Amino acid sequence: MNAARFDVEGPLAIVTFDVPQREVNVFTEATLAALVDTIVAASDRPGVRALVVRSAKSANFCAGADVESIASVTSQTEGQRLARFGQQCFQRVERLGKPVVAAVHGACVGGGLEFALACHGLIVSHDPKTKLGLPETQLGIVPGFGGTQRLPHRVGVPAALDMILTGRMVKARSAERMGLVDDCVCPFKLEQEARRYALELAEGKPRRNAKRRRGLMRVLGRVGFVRRFILSRARAAVNERTAGVYPAPLRALALVDLAFSADRDAAFLAEATAVGDLLAGDVAHRLVDLFLLMERLKRRGAEGRGLRAGDLVGVVGAGVMGAGIAKAFLDRSARVRLIDVTAEALARGVRSLGQQSKKDVARRKLTPREAQAVLDRLETDTEMRGLEFAEVVVEAVAEKLEIKRLVFARLERACGANALLASNTSSLPLAQIGAELGSRERVVGLHFFNPVDRMPLVEVVRAPTTSEAAVVEACALVRDLGKYPVCVKDHPGFAVNRVLAPYLAEALLLVEEGASLDAIDGAMRRLGFPMGPLRVLDTVGLDVATAVADSLKPTLGSRLAEPRIGRELVAMGYLGDKSAGGFRVRRGKTSVTAPWLGEALARAQCVARTPPPGDEEIRDRLWFALLGEAAFALEDGICDEPAHLDAALVLGAGFPAAHGGAARAIEALGRSTVVARLENLHLRFAPRFQVSAWLRR
Amino acid sequence: MNARAPLAICSAVRTPFARMFGMLRGIPADELARIVLREALARAGASGEELDEVIVGCAGPPVEAMNLARVAALRAQIPQRVPAVTVHRNCASGLEAIHAALLRVRADEGHAYLVGGVESMSEAPFQLDPAGMRAMVEVARQRSTLGKLSAFWRARWSTLLPKPSLRAALTDAISGLLMGDTAEVLAREFAISREDQDAFAARSQERARQARDSGFLAGEIVPVVGPARSDKPFAVDDGIRDDATVEKLARLKPVFDRRFGTVTVGNACQVTDGGAAMLVASEAQAQRRSWPVLAHVLDVVSVGCDPRRMGLGPAVAIPALLARHGLRAADVDLFEINEAFAVQVLACLRQWGDQAPGPDRLNVNGGAIALGHPVGASGVRIVLTLARALRQRGLKRGIASLCVGGGQGVAALVEIPEGT
Incomplete structure (x- = not known):
């Protein structure tokens, strides 16, 4: 079955893109060729x-290149060839001689x-599902089918x-405002209006929405020194954000410049070269693999019921x-019954929800x-009542075993027999929380992050007592959130905290x-930590970090150092951003080292080394503390696969x-190298920097 | 079909009542109703799927929610297929909702109803009088700015000033008397002294205070925590005054007849915001779903009377109810008569003669003089308070009754079923 077909309606040919056996349209070499060949055949x-x-897909125009096939490209020449192929395909459309109008409903990515x-007209449906974007840099590559060249001319450099x-x-609507698309019409008029627009263009009428493409910024973007100024500012911002660890944004910046400064063929060639270079490098493959991994994680709960609009969820x-x-x-259309022991606590919680919802309105995320309607779905109680019909209850009370046990004992009685009982425990063992329950198989942990x-x-x-069905259900819920x-x-500590x-x-x-402080944070920022x-x-x-460390101490033992400075700051009342400050205090938009840090260090009886640890030592100690413990986590089999630990660290720890991810970083360095570096550090800093058996395998 | 079938009250809650422009200001009636409807369901352990209809009494629904019951039901996430109706019998609107459910259950139309009563007196709008409205229409009709200006100029400006609708709402349309004026009529005709009224009011405050302090009231209250509110919850009726003694009440000035009157803000009901709701069902349905049964409502009777003496409503409705069931007043353990005015309750007792209940059987937990009278909500509140008081004291039978602006009395017979 072909990925595209066409029908002739008088002077119009309607080309329908419909990749078989896929929920969304994706470009592989075959489907790309099929689409363009069909367009050429129709125009003939x-x-x-x-x-x-x-x-022909319900809420998707085209999701772009198939990520799995991107993942299989490893050589420069293959990457460049593929990009060239796409570019040439789209140039055939561009030079067809007859106007082609893209009628977009759903994601066009x-x-x-x-x-x-590359089409001569672009008309989209005014629908929340319609979204346009170029996410390639997030996958470590650059738009390779002419996107870096056509987009700046269409919407301007900034x-x-x-x-x-x-x-x-x-x-x-904002795509229309910025001149990205020619028209934006309600979904049920899209096809009709696209036909009319195509005929309009065939009669030689001008493109719609052209006025928006003649603004001052557009003209300025064509002026060399202005453009270079804009680009240098953007480059500085990228370096500030990512410390230059990701090559793709920097390549993209250079390509946007070429869109105006080089001739078209050379610029297109440069774009294809960039795609090839990036695909030959490691970063793109790591990002692509993470992307595919995250898609797989979402499928873990595929069998589960998930969350449906109107479901009742208890939050304790x-x-x-x-x-x-x-x-x-609440944001996912569930009803929530929020329970706490005092009405005061409920009032504080509801008030903060109200403030967030006001922000949602101010940011135009929601209409008033x-x-x-979001807040209408919220109800509150000071006792555990009204949970008979709850699909799931999430407990998020203080991290004290007796309290959590009491909550679960009551929940078991208050909820229906099929309700999932979830705990947001961050440090207490789930098995102990649920130890006294009759139905331990439906007790599961849902550890959210703040x-x-x-x-x-x-x-x-x-x-160990949790049933597979409960795990699948929990995963489905998380996916639906x-x-x-x-x-x-x-x-203890699960993956991320540990x-x-x-x-x-x-x-x-x-x-x-x-x-x-800046030397410490800077060392990690240069490695790409946000x-x-x-x-x-x-x-x-x-305070939270200290409590987590306390709960982990019995498990991690001598691997976990016991610095005094953190406790000293807590004792002095400096808890971090939620108090007057912690290590740093806010001064306007920036933060500076807190004035009380010296006193805290003195109180903790810390003696500074002279000279202080150098940048290289700082980086090595932090980096290998992280990788070393990750190896112990892998040894303990915390996650189903090493890659899952990587995903957890990237998503939850800012890795x-x-x-x-950590496992990937260890493999990249080579296990033996990591062992050698850890042993070196262990000699100086024993008992820290121990070597996990996993590394010696 | 069973003409005598009772209605089982399976759960009953209310918001705390808040003085006008006080703790519940800015919370419209549909939001109050949403809170109590949802809570009444939750406390019975019931699901919205099991309902046949939602019936809410309200005397002045906000214009944004004219069928307040429907708006509140949908906002309370009750399934769309469950219909909803707002009922109106002024001060007895809430009791009317209960009556409507009773009739439907008896007629076998359905088995489970969510009933409620709600009023936000604070949100009663300001209105333009008809002349002012005509002037504004005239301005709107003019095309040119100059024409608009001149039309505006021609209007009588005093008519353009918005007036509070509450005053109009509390005026009897036939006699033109304010509700307080009808109370003064009773005071004159029954020669009830200011001292007697103040003593009654002080007792109401004292009893409400005891009910609050003993935790009795907390059992029926769902605290209001709202995003629109501060981060302090509102959990206690704020009309109860700890310092309301006879001496202090005596110092207040009459409101409605400043020279010779006896009715003061201290011996009249307070103007408040609040809501109350119940899950009610046929006895069979309550057992099928194993919903708890708090009490039975056996009957509701409405009788008309003179609008100028609307306060005498209970004095005609209660005897009618007793007669219908072959009961004497002595057979009834507790009476709950809504305290629109102290003088009005006292007048009812006088009218009633020697059958009238003594203080030990009347409004044992205080009344609207202390708690307030959110018009639509009071009918539900007195039934729920009566049912809980009967249970608490191990008694069997009670009557709840209200006088109704416009000249009506409504009374309900409540019983605790045998063996519970």
Whole structure:
């Protein structure tokens, strides 16, 4: 079966793109060729004066190049060849001699958008599902089918950079405003209007929406020195954000410049070369593999029922985590019954939900009526009542075993027999929480991360007594919350907290030894971490981090150092961003080293080393503290596969995706190298930096 | 079909009642109704799927939710297929909702109803009088700016000033008397002194205070925590005054007849916001679903009377109810008569003569003088308070009754079923 077909309707040919056996249209060499050949064949029919290209998928125009086939390309020449092939295909469309109008409803992404840009007209449906974007840089490559060349000419340099560098999706109406598309019409008029527009173009009428493409910024973008200024600012921003660890955005910047400064053929060749170079490198493959892995993680709950609109979800505990979890469910059309022991606690939780929903309205994420509907689904109680029909209950009370046990004992009585009982425990063993219950098989851990609305990871904790059905159901719920489930064993600290703990402790030791905060955070930022360890501690809260460390100490033993400085700051009342400050204090938009740090160090009786630890030592100690503990986690079999640990660290710990995760980083260095480096560090810093048996395998 | 079948009350909750422009300001009636409807379902352990209809009493629904019951039901996530109706009998609107459910169950139309009563007096809108509205229409009709300006200029400006609708709502349309004026009529005709009224009011406050302090009221209240509110929950009726003694009440000035009147803000019901709701069902349905049964509503009777003496409503409705069931007042353990005005309750007792219940059987947990009278909600509140008081004291039979603006009395017979 062919991926495209066409029908002739008088002077029009309607080309329908429909990749067989796929939910979405993707470009492989075959489907790309099929689409373009069909377009050419249709235009050769006598009497055809214009063409419309549409998709037969319900909410997808084209999802771009097939990521699996990107993953299989490893050589420069193969990557370059594929990009050239795509470019030539789209140039055939561009030079067809008859107008081609793309009628887009649903996602039009990557190569799909590049195709639409090559068409002579682009008309989209005004629908929430319609989104346009070029996410290639997020996969470590650049748009390779002419996107870096056509987009800047279409929307201007600043808007094009924004789309290409961030991979941001643009909705229909704003795509019209920025001049990306020619027209935006309601979904049921799309086909009709696309036909009319195609005939309009065939009669030689001008493109619609042309006025928006003549703004001042467009003209300025063509002026060399202005453009170079814009590009240098963007380059500085990219370097600031990612420390130059990701090559793709930098290549994309250069290509956008070429769109105006070089002749077209040379620029297209440069684009294809860039794709080849990037695909030959490691970073793109790590990013692509992570992407595919995350898609697989989402399929873990495929058999589960998942979350349906109107489902009742119980959330016990109205604190920061409880309210965040409630919001996540409310936003996905579930009803939430929020339970806490006092009405005061409920009032605080509900108030914070109300403030968030106000923000949603202010940011135009929701209309006032939609925001009202979200809060309408929320109900509160000070006792465990009204949970008979709950599909799932998530407990997010204080991290105290007796309290959690009591909550679960009551939940078991208050809920229906099939309800999933989930705990947001971050450090207590799930098996102990559920030990006294009659139905232990439905007790599962759902470890959300703070802030819930921004953290895409949820650790799904499986105790030995947890049934497979409960795990699948939990994964399905996480998927329906728009997050990624990673299944972990019921082992202290699970995956993320456990691997992070020695790393954060090492950072504190470095502070005690006199290393500057910026040297410590900077070393990790240069490796691609979005935040250095001390920034993380200030964000999470030093009290929380200390409590987690305490709970991990029995398991990690001597591998986990016990720095005093963190406790000292907690004792002085400096808990991080939620208090007056922690290691740093906010000064306007930036943070500076806290003035009380010296006193805290003195109180903790820390003696600085002279000279303080150098940059290389800082980097090695932090990096191998992280990799070393990750190896122990792999030895313990915390996750089903090493790759899952990698995904958890990237999604939940800010581990740089450029390194692909800890297991991937270890393999990249070679296990024997890691062993040697760890042994070296162990000699100096015993008992830390131990070598896990997994590394010697 | 069973003409005598009782209606089982399976759960009953209310919001705390808040003085006008106080703790519940800015929360419209449909939001109050959403909270209590949802909670009534949850406390019975019932699902919206099991309902046959939602019936809510409200005397002044917001214009944004004219069929308030439907709006509130949908906002409370009750399934779309469950219909909803708003009923109106002024002060007895809430009791009317219960009556409507009773009739439907008896007629075998359905088995389970969510009933409620709700009122936000704070959100009662300001209105333009008809002349002002005509002037605004005239302005709107003009095409040119100059024409609009001149039409505006021609209008009588005093008519353009919005007036509170609440005052109009509390005026009897036939006699033109304010509700307080009808109370003064009773005070004059029955020669009920200011002292007697104040003593009654002080007792109501005292009893409400005890009910609050003993935790009795907390058992029926769902605290209001709302995003629109501060981060303090609202969990206790704020009309109860700890300092309401006879001496202090005596110092208040009459409101409606400033020279010779006896009705003050202290011995009249407070103007408040609040809502109440119940899950009610046929006895068979309650047993099938194993919903708890708090009490039975056996009958509801409405009788008309003189609009100028609307306060006497209970004095005609209760005897009618007793007669229909062959009961004497002595057979009834507790009475709950809504305290629109102290003088109005006292007048009813006088009218009734020697059958009238003593203080030990009347409004044992205080009444609207302390808690307030959110018009649509009171009918549900007095039934739920009566049912809980009967249970708490191990008693069997009670009557709840309200006087109704416009000249009506409504009374309901409540019983605790045998063996529960």
